[in-house]
Amino acid sequence: MRDTALLPPTEEELPHLWQKPAFDVLLAGLKKLRVELRVWTLHDSRRDILEEQAATAHDRREIVSFLSTIIKSSLAWLDSDDERELIWEEASKRMSERCGRTAMGEITRCWPFEHCDHGSFSLAIREPPLAGDSLGLKTWGSSYALAQLLHEFAAGPLAHLFVPGAISTPEEVLELGSGTGLLGLAAACIWKTSVVLTDLPTIVPNLAHNASLNMQVVEERGGRAEVAPLTWGGGKDGIDARFRALNRYQLIIVADPLYDDDHPALLTSAVDEQLALNSDARVLVMVPQRDEITKGLLCTLREELAQRPHPLLCLEESIVDGQDDWGDEHDHDEMGNVGFWWGIFGRGQPASA
Numbered sequence: 001m002r003d004t005a006l007l008p009p010t011e012e013e014l015p016h017l018w019q020k021p022a023f024d025v026l027l028a029g030l031k032k033l034r035v036e037l038r039v040w041t042l043h044d045s046r047r048d049i050l051e052e053q054a055a056t057a058h059d060r061r062e063i064v065s066f067l068s069t070i071i072k073s074s075l076a077w078l079d080s081d082d083e084r085e086l087i088w089e090e091a092s093k094r095m096s097e098r099c100g101r102t103a104m105g106e107i108t109r110c111w112p113f114e115h116c117d118h119g120s121f122s123l124a125i126r127e128p129p130l131a132g133d134s135l136g137l138k139t140w141g142s143s144y145a146l147a148q149l150l151h152e153f154a155a156g157p158l159a160h161l162f163v164p165g166a167i168s169t170p171e172e173v174l175e176l177g178s179g180t181g182l183l184g185l186a187a188a189c190i191w192k193t194s195v196v197l198t199d200l201p202t203i204v205p206n207l208a209h210n211a212s213l214n215m216q217v218v219e220e221r222g223g224r225a226e227v228a229p230l231t232w233g234g235g236k237d238g239i240d241a242r243f244r245a246l247n248r249y250q251l252i253i254v255a256d257p258l259y260d261d262d263h264p265a266l267l268t269s270a271v272d273e274q275l276a277l278n279s280d281a282r283v284l285v286m287v288p289q290r291d292e293i294t295k296g297l298l299c300t301l302r303e304e305l306a307q308r309p310h311p312l313l314c315l316e317e318s319i320v321d322g323q324d325d326w327g328d329e330h331d332h333d334e335m336g337n338v339g340f341w342w343g344i345f346g347r348g349q350p351a352s353a
């Protein structure tokens, strides 16, 4: 049976333009068609998602046709130009929401976290409209998938860094390519630690906005978050003062960093410059297995890391299921499901030893 609270109105439930519906009726109909962006979870019932998607696909053509009829109509029966403008604007927004994430305006999504180890909290993350290839203005699936595993890493393969008073306890965790900041802010909350979130200078203003938006949540949970620009392979000129002293960080985290041919080498240089040289230091990386190109970039990253003078070797790895909305539907199955690979790297013996 159809759950009207969850699904958009059907064709029969939409107002008919030939009946010249009143302004209020049209506006209410358009508001009901708002597309709410999914927050990915690893625990969604497959059946629920399939039912929701089937219903959405069935109704999509009728809804788009309804919206374009409104946009083309003169709406001559409405009382004023202001009312007409509002209806056209609202119909255009509903249309652009159906053109995918890249056509959408600014949104703020709430990302829930709940586990007996760390209790429940949520982070509000702003995503401005995407501009050019500024992929860091969008939140990618692996940042949420990795954030939901952080408590397990602290109790498992990264436990030696979280023993209170241990010499290798990180004073600060460094995140590279933070984007909108979901992973780094979650790390500050879940690990109750200080995290420096970094990205390209163009991405930093929105990242800083999200850090201040969530500062209270982070601090209430015993964490700290700071934001700074850090360009991988950016050289020493203009580098933020805190990154000039090299090999300072005991723990570096990074989600979804590989989508260009030069990323494995650039990321390797940033990791190698910033990660401490001792054998306790670790890098936690997540790379979605979305296509053969990304899998190839991950192979190159492993090779690059292993070839440094102080080689970085993968000590533990696995793949978890998750959801992503990168590219088109050919890159993942119809549910948007992809495998998210994670790996933990540590320093091996120097090549000359």
Ligand SMILES: C[S@@+](CC[C@H](N)C(=O)[O-])C[C@H]1O[C@@H](n2cnc3c(N)ncnc32)[C@H](O)[C@@H]1O
Residues within 6 Å of the ligand: 134, 135, 136, 137, 138, 139, 140, 141, 142, 143, 176, 177, 178, 179, 180, 181, 183, 198, 199, 200, 203, 230, 231, 232, 233, 254, 255, 256, 257, 258, 259, 266
């Ligand atoms: C696919 S996004 C992932 C963002 C975020 N980690 C997430 O999962 O939502 C890749 C990120 O790497 C950043 N990035 C790409 N090249 C970079 C470089 N040379 N230096 C620093 N950051 C870079 C991008 O700006 C972007 O934020």
